[in-house]
Amino acid sequence: MGGTGLTLPQGLRVGLLGGSFDPPHRGHAHITREALKRFGLDRVVWLVSPGNPLKPRGPAPLADRMAAARGVMAHPRVVVSDAEARLGTRYTAETLARLIALHPGVRFVWLMGADNLRQLHCWDNWQAIMAQVPVGVLARPGQRISAQTSVAARVHATARLDQAAAHLLPLMQPPAWCFLNVPMLDVSSTAIRAAGEWRAD
Ligand SMILES: Nc1ncnc2c1ncn2[C@@H]1O[C@H](COP(=O)(O)OP(=O)(O)OP(=O)(O)O)[C@@H](O)[C@H]1O
Numbered sequence: 127m128g129g130t131g132l133t134l135p136q137g138l139r140v141g142l143l144g145g146s147f148d149p150p151h152r153g154h155a156h157i158t159r160e161a162l163k164r165f166g167l168d169r170v171v172w173l174v175s176p177g178n179p180l181k182p183r184g185p186a187p188l189a190d191r192m193a194a195a196r197g198v199m200a201h202p203r204v205v206v207s208d209a210e211a212r213l214g215t216r217y218t219a220e221t222l223a224r225l226i227a228l229h230p231g232v233r234f235v236w237l238m239g240a241d242n243l244r245q246l247h248c249w250d251n252w253q254a255i256m257a258q259v260p261v262g263v264l265a266r267p268g269q270r271i272s273a274q275t276s277v278a279a280r281v282h283a284t285a286r287l288d289q290a291a292a293h294l295l296p297l298m299q300p301p302a303w304c305f306l307n308v309p310m311l312d313v314s315s316t317a318i319r320a321a322g323e324w325r326a327d
Pocket residue numbers: 143144145146147148153154157237238239240241242264265266267310311312313314315316317
């Protein structure tokens with residue numbers, strides 16, 4: 127245990143999937159299962175964000191999103207966590223610095239969908255994210271090409287790991303990233319909210 131509420135033994139390979147999860151859906155569950163398998167992870171932590179710094183509207187209450195996430199992803203190697211709320215961090219670079227300091231010896235990998243790789247260079251201190259942990263990117267409908275030609279992908283072109291070697295990603299010295307061209311699910315929280323199946327926008 128630590129200030130994060132997470133129990134993570136040294137040497138564990140841990141994927142971190144940060145998100146608003148407003149609401150969580152089977153797209154999140156799908157990329158999590160793919161990441162566990164393809165990156166050879168021991169565990170994936172869903173970091174349910176107190177609120178995305180780039181999104182103008184606040185999400186549903188954290189407790190509601192955590193409960194829904196546990197309903198969507200009941201898996202023995204997946205943990206739904208409110209670590210960012212506990213730590214008081216919102217920016218990923220800062221969250222990673224705190225997690226690494228509080229869990230020495232754990233091999234963290236930051237996970238995200240291709241849409242977020244496209245935007246990564248707009249995130250606070252994004253180069254510190256690339257410097258701290260390997261990054262695993264999962265294909266998302268309509269985002270594959272733009273993600274792979276994004277600013278972050280071009281700046282770190284030489285740090286790209288071929289997906290055939292994806293299982294080595296947790297062992298790589300950052301900067302390192304890998305794009306997984308997995309089967310895709312066309313589902314998003316925005317569409318679920320628009321369909322009135324969660325709270326309205
Ligand atoms: N269908 C999907 N395929 C691949 N990645 C996904 C998919 N849905 C979500 N992700 C990824 O999961 C992480 C958390 O996503 P988030 O909680 O923002 O859901 P979202 O569906 O993208 O939400 P919104 O529609 O509100 O932007 C992000 O890195 C996002 O790219």
